Amino acid sequence: MASQPTISVDPNWPAMPLTQAKALLTAPGAPFEMDEVAIRGVLTRIWKNAPPSLPRFIGASRAAGDQLFVIHEDERVTYEANHRAVAALAAHLVGLGVGRGDRVALAMRNLPEWPVAFFAITALGAVAVPLNAWWTGAELEYGLTDSGARVLIVDDERHARLAERYAAAPALEHVLVARASTALDGIADRLEDAIGTPHDWARLPDAPLPDVAVVPEDDAAIFYTSGTTGAPKGALVTHRNLMSNVLSNGYSSARSALRRGEMPVPPSPRVLLTVIPLFHVTACSAALMPAIATGSTMIFMRKWDTIRAFEIIERERVNITGGVPTIAWQLLEHPDRGRYDLSSLESIAYGGAPSAPELVKRIHEELGALPGNGWGMTETCATLTHHSGEEYLMRPDSAGPPVAVADLKIVAEDGVTELPVGTIGELWARGPMIARGYWNRPEDSAATFVDGWVRTGDLARVDEDGFLFIVDRAKDMVIRGGENIYSIEVENVLYAHPAVTDCALIGIPHRTLGEEPAAVVHLCPGCEASEAELQEWVRARLAGFKVPVAIRFVADTLPRNANGKIVKSELKALFAV
Structure with a gap:
């Protein structure tokens, strides 16, 4: 096996403030020059040089x-x-x-x-x-x-x-x-x-x-995302939404170079091992589009297998992989890693699930690759914030600063008051990547998309430098290895079982997947059902990744607050090891 290079962060990093890097990259005539156009009646900054369709x-x-x-x-x-x-x-x-x-x-x-x-x-x-x-x-x-x-x-x-x-x-x-x-x-x-x-x-x-x-504002695709009513909602995205990521990705790379003290160079073709599904905006918008823009090669696997991935990385000299933190953990921790030449890896980037700061450090130290992370959602057509390399190593618990055409704000529970720097509230975002709305759901669209902003449902804070920190999710959702699982969808299936009278789905920590779904169930008097029976009941009705990995049965109905909502924080102790 070829030895992995050692990457060190220059003690003088950063060589340039974020504001200066942004000004240079977006100046008139620069590759990432911005313009302003009206999108559905709202003046919006756009990438001037983004492909139109x-x-x-x-x-x-x-x-x-x-x-x-x-x-x-x-x-x-x-x-x-x-x-x-x-x-x-x-x-x-x-x-x-x-x-x-x-x-x-x-x-x-x-x-x-x-x-x-x-x-x-x-x-x-x-x-x-x-x-x-x-x-x-x-x-x-x-x-x-x-x-x-x-x-x-x-x-x-x-x-x-x-x-x-x-x-x-x-x-x-x-x-x-x-x-x-x-x-x-x-x-x-x-x-x-x-x-x-x-x-x-x-x-x-x-x-x-x-x-x-x-034209840029024409509808291009409907990407389904699970909804809090249990039925998936289709986010309707435009050609401009999808094309914005082409430049957002390049902008982030160029910004990292300037912060490192290097002049950005035109992107060259790379080899990507793409293991996340293209039906997600992460792969379609944030991976496929930038790959095509740079003439890069994408490798598809029939099914994720760590050894097979090692073989492909070695044979095809793969430069970039990732997608979700799970992939990075499995590459790092497989006992046969030392048998393969992984020295071609330059970056392991991911999003879509919480990741531990330890993972960022280990990618850097053990694989000789620079870690990358970003934040987005189906409604933002993937990337809205992004950071990589030294930026990520220095702030491993952050999702990075927004790209130049995007804005973030933190809003109080009243949905009106913008909160000051460092305060936790609901994250709102805007930019040319924000979806047009939900397919055939005017009421849901009006509630989520407000005057060019999208209400994300995530609880977050933004620091004085503009870096985003996701604190929690306001939406009742579990993210398992990058897959969204809305609790109510699984709960509705469990409630349909004749023996179940009360239930709740929660996320329990998992070292590589971030979270896994688990359920707490109360059965009707005199009724019987086993963990395996209820798991099979869910499996027959929903995708396999939504099946609870564990079910705990309780003798009484589940604890609720004054508004009648189940207090899920009290249920996590049932799954403590």
């Missing part, structure tokens, strides 16, 4: 030519081959009658077909609807029905879950199945009949994208 963006990616874009097992897809597949699929969708504003759902694991489908849909001015590939058939059916998708592009595994449910989605007209293992009938056809397999894409005709005018 997804079709213009993917069209420009052809300049990378034979540079590898995606590696998946024995499939190696270049940027040119990817573009040809996007154009071919877009033309096929036009033939199916897909046009501006139509919803096209996408349900598959990370495959080369995923970005092809996403860019083909959005090239038409249609709206991509990435569905959580971990969802059960019933949850996937909900996404299809709620979005009103006319077409579904799906892989074989998701097709098997949904095949008997297509009739329940009244708007659905066509299904394209990638890598089908069985004969198809009804409204389902093989995706390969339209574009071939990834091995074929380089030989597809050199055709242009359809001539459709798409």
Whole structure:
């Protein structure tokens, strides 16, 4: 194994204050120059040089030519081959009658077909609807029905879950199945009949994208996020939302260089091991878009396996990986780590779950890589704050400062009063990355999106330098390895069991996952149910990551406050080791 380099923080760091770095990077004529435009009636700072739309963006990616874009097992897809597949699929969708504003759902694991489908849909001015590939058939059916998708592009595994449910989605007209293992009938056809397999894409005709005018404020995608009512809400994001991350990512890197005392250099292609699912904004917006902008290579894994990851990092000379803290912990703590050459790793970045300051230090000291972290949510189309390298090492409990086009404020419980620096309150955020609202939910949209600001539901504080510190979540949610689990969704399933009369879901600490869901249950008099029985009850109705890892039974109903709300803080002691 090659030895890992030792990285030290210069005792004179930082070489430049944040305010000076921001001024230099955003000055007139600079790459990160800003402008101001009205977005839904609100004057908003934007990146002046951000790509105007997804079709213009993917069209420009052809300049990378034979540079590898995606590696998946024995499939190696270049940027040119990817573009040809996007154009071919877009033309096929036009033939199916897909046009501006139509919803096209996408349900598959990370495959080369995923970005092809996403860019083909959005090239038409249609709206991509990435569905959580971990969802059960019933949850996937909900996404299809709620979005009103006319077409579904799906892989074989998701097709098997949904095949008997297509009739329940009244708007659905066509299904394209990638890598089908069985004969198809009804409204389902093989995706390969339209574009071939990834091995074929380089030989597809050199055709242009359809001539459709798409502007920055056009709707681009609906990303589902769990809601406090138990039913997922679709965050409707625009082309500008998704394209903002292209420059936000570059800005953060350039800011880090200036703070280090170095002149920023144009980004060069890197190799990324992408292990988080593309149906999340973290991977789609904060990883896929910057990767394409830099001509980088993304490697998709069939399933996360630490040894397999070591092999890929060594063989492909991977520079960047991460996604959630769990991945970093497993890379660090696997007993066979020393057998592999991991010296190509430059950065391990993550978000979406709490991380321990110890993890930041160990990434730096043991892997010779610079740690990175950021904060965002589905409603912010991923990155709103970001820091990496020395910045993160010096403030390992922070989520970083906002990117230049974003603003943060801390608001009191009255929803009006802005609180002073260092005070804990609800985090509000604004910028060109904030979603347009929730799909077909005007009341929820009005409550969450206020005059260009999004009410995040997170309790936070901001220090005198503008660094964000997430303190707690106001929303009743557990984050397990980056996956959001809204308590009420699981509680509603438990309440549906005939033996359960009272229950609550809480998060219990987990060293690598951040948190895991656990439940406290009170059974009706004379009723019986075991932990395994209730776990199986939930597993049959919700995605596996939402199943409580432990259930405690109590003889009395759960403790409540004067407003009748369960006092969950009193329940955590039931799970103390």
